[in-house]
Amino acid sequence: MTATLTPTDPPTATPPPASPARTGRERIALGVLLAGTAVLYLWNLGASGYANSFYAAAVRAGTRNWEALLFGSLDTGNTITVDKPPASLWVMALCGRIFGFDSWSMLVPEALMGVATVALVYAAVRRVSGPRAGLLAGLAMALTPVAVLMFRFNNPDALLVLLMVGAAYATVRALEKAGTRWLVLAGVLIGFAFLAKLGQALIVLPALALVYLITAPTGFWRRVRQLLLGGLAMVVSAGWYVALTEIWPADSRPYIGGSVGNSLLQLALGYNGLGRIFGSSDNPGGGGGFPRGGGGAASGFPGGGSGGGIGAALGGGEVGIGRMFSTEIGGQVAWLLPAALALLVAGLWTTRRAPRTDPTRASLILWGGWTLVTMVVFSFAEGIFHSYYTVALAPGIAGLVGVGGHELWRHRATWPGRATLTVVVAGTAAWAWVLLGRSATFLPWLRWVVVALAVIAVVALLVPVSGRQWAGAGLLAVVLAGVAGPAAYAVDTSITPHTGSIPTAGPATAGGRGGFPGGFPGGGAPGQGTPGDGRQRGAGGGRGIGEEAATDPALAALLQASTTKWSAATVGAMGGAELALSSDTDVMMIGGFMGSDPAPTLQQFQAYVAAGDVHYFVEGGGGFGGGPGGPPNADQLLEQVPQNVRDSPQFEQFLDQARRGGFPGGGGDSSTITEWVKANFASSTVGGRTVYDLTKHT
Known part of the structure; x- marks a missing residue:
């Protein structure tokens, strides 16, 4: 008797042996x-x-x-x-x-x-x-x-x-x-x-x-x-x-951070999908806050193009x-x-x-x-x-x-x-x-x-x-x-505290960039830390992107004494997260990660204030790791980038928005909210930060 193999028949190769018992x-x-x-x-x-x-x-x-x-x-x-x-x-x-x-x-x-x-x-x-x-x-x-x-x-x-x-x-x-x-x-x-x-x-x-x-x-x-x-x-x-x-009805759930149109599906396809591969300036939250690169490439920074781009600028190495x-x-x-x-x-x-x-x-x-x-x-x-x-x-x-x-x-x-x-x-x-x-x-x-x-x-x-x-x-x-x-790098990484949004492993490397050219902000504010060393070495180490200095105790105590739904609001999660964690209160982070998402809108924020849901507005929450005084590091940022980028009109737009606590391209209302607060409420300085009491109209 003969057998005929069909295309769906399994091969005659010997099946793999069972995994041996452990000794x-x-x-x-x-x-x-x-x-x-x-x-x-x-x-x-x-x-x-x-x-x-x-x-x-x-x-x-x-x-x-x-x-x-x-x-x-x-x-x-x-x-x-x-x-x-x-x-x-x-x-x-x-x-x-x-x-x-x-x-x-x-x-x-x-x-x-x-x-x-x-x-x-x-x-x-x-x-x-x-x-x-x-x-x-x-x-x-x-x-x-x-x-x-x-x-x-x-x-x-x-x-x-x-x-x-x-x-x-x-x-x-x-x-x-x-x-x-x-x-x-x-x-x-x-x-x-x-x-x-x-x-x-x-x-x-x-x-x-x-x-x-x-x-x-x-x-x-x-x-x-x-x-x-x-x-x-x-x-x-x-x-x-x-x-x-x-x-889920969009008006009864939180806004999907980083998306265009409040959609997780769009976030998956856009900012966290093809935008990561090909570059994009169309998204808020993270990617869309940056100007489009030069040379026809959506690389995030002027002059980025091939071999540059936002990835390289943020310590990701040159494309290639x-x-x-x-x-x-x-x-x-x-x-x-x-x-x-x-x-x-x-x-x-x-x-x-x-x-x-x-x-x-x-x-x-x-x-x-x-x-x-x-x-x-x-x-x-x-x-x-x-x-x-x-x-x-x-x-x-x-x-x-x-x-x-x-x-x-x-x-x-x-x-x-x-x-x-x-x-x-x-x-x-x-x-x-x-x-x-x-x-x-x-x-x-x-x-x-x-x-x-x-x-x-x-x-x-x-x-x-x-x-x-x-x-x-x-x-x-x-x-x-x-x-x-x-192994040596691994041990060094293990014994070194790391904070911020762009940490790096191992010791600092000569010529490395932990953030923008010159080392900021991945390696801390200008004049601090080591260029390219985007990690913490205990107190006084350089801050990474998205990591502010610790909230002043006086400001934390002020927020803790609040009894409103949100103790405070601030632009962007870079400073807002630190405020929330230090005070152990809820802080509204206007515009999400980079302060550029359209949530909340100006009208929504005004409604929250009218309802007594937000007590304070803390200025200087956005920007690249703005220090205790807020986003003046935007001016320091200007000194840390190459001249060809510095002279770009797109970068001037980026810098102007950074000074105001948000980023272009997102379509959010962070700047208009900030301007409305400044025009209508009394301010004071607490812990080196400008704080507006939203219960006291001027």
Whole structure:
């Protein structure tokens, strides 16, 4: 009897073996890895205070009002939301409801997400390449400096990365036996990642879909049907919330911050979608407040164009293929990036004759696709781009290091394999020498340690000496040579408090820009901090964008004594969030993040004042981190930008709006509200700030 294969018949390749049981030694090693990660991510966590006060204010509101929790409102009065979906806020706010709202209850969930991410990277790689490869991948993930930063911070990136890695793990499980349930789970996780940070969650989708379509051990059309089911699961898990906000009557929910037309769907497609890739000046809240760039590019600043733009101006490095290796980005995430790319090529070559369903090649396609797509999108994004976004690149690099490193190590007995491994080790050490040289005053001896370790590793690889001890020593030298640099940056990141909207990992780098050219505002106000060092070093450190100086106690006490619905109103969340957190009262943040959203309108604000819902108006809330006196830093900003930008009419418009506490392009009423308040109410100076009593007409 003969059998005929049809196009839908499964291939005859041997199914992958079941994942081996963990030995006692592996359990100990895994325990050490996860415990070490927990210490690294939790150590002195409270020193960062409320970290990014913009999100902290929304977390505080969510602990006190269920509607604010549902929508991610900046205050319990539900005036306006943050400019992202609220999934990450749900986690932090629910924790705050259980344990009480403070820095620890907000940041500990983020750190634990980091530990879980490392565990999932380990598990996904282990199932294909074994425990050593899994441990190596987990170690690479744990020690990536930008990962240490973001898993100790309250931005949405922690939940985003955890869910994306969870989707990758589910895909690995689905590939073992063409499991539909695992693939559907992957779609669900990507959908919820979308509710953490919208379009960025979809960057890894091509890699997940492609690897399943190519390598899953079942017929082609069944693979297609399964992928469609996974896509449907993704749409449902993300779409329910988008539909909820679109259906909910707009006049009975907060304004969707950062959107045009009060729409979360538009926010996803615009400011937090295509606007990030191609640049946009049409949106308020974040992106639309900046003038359109020169040269026909919507790059955010005059003269931005190709190779410049708002992303570069805000410490995101110049647009182009070298962005991930730039001074701003390299030390954050790229320590093992050249090695990962080389291991991807080597691994695909060694598995070129393997069956279509080969697990190793499938894993290389998964992590390689993740890395390449993310790298290309980030490198050429012309919209708003910050260096910390690259935390989404870290899992792909870690996966390639684990899987590709294991595959190349298996071939070290052959001259091609040994030579390739030697080049990878030497190249990684040379790249670490370059990166460490950018922070020349930071542990200057470490460069030589890396060189010494690399020499030992190269000798161990090239000298044909047999024996497990010699091989073990060589492997240890290879690993240490690769992780010594990022480990030092990771520890430095862990012991350094970080606040503001644009934090950076590791020590300051020569020539780096933490904000606008010259270092402001990512590195603090002019004359403070170190250019390019967009992080806090305790009291007196430079402030990042969106982080004001602490509210004066007298002003905080004044707001605390208020009994109105909102103790005060101020333009923008940059200053409003700090006021709310310092006084533990509700502060209306007019215009949202940048003060440019049309919420509330002048008529709405006048109605609130007439109803006695707002007691004070605090001037100087908007602008780029305006100090205790408000936005006069707009004039200092003029001194910190290049002459060609300074002379631009668009920048003059930007500067004028910054002085008044808002930004052009958003269509908000922040300036007219400010002018109306000044014309109608008495003012006084409290704690260095001009305060208007909205209960006393002039």
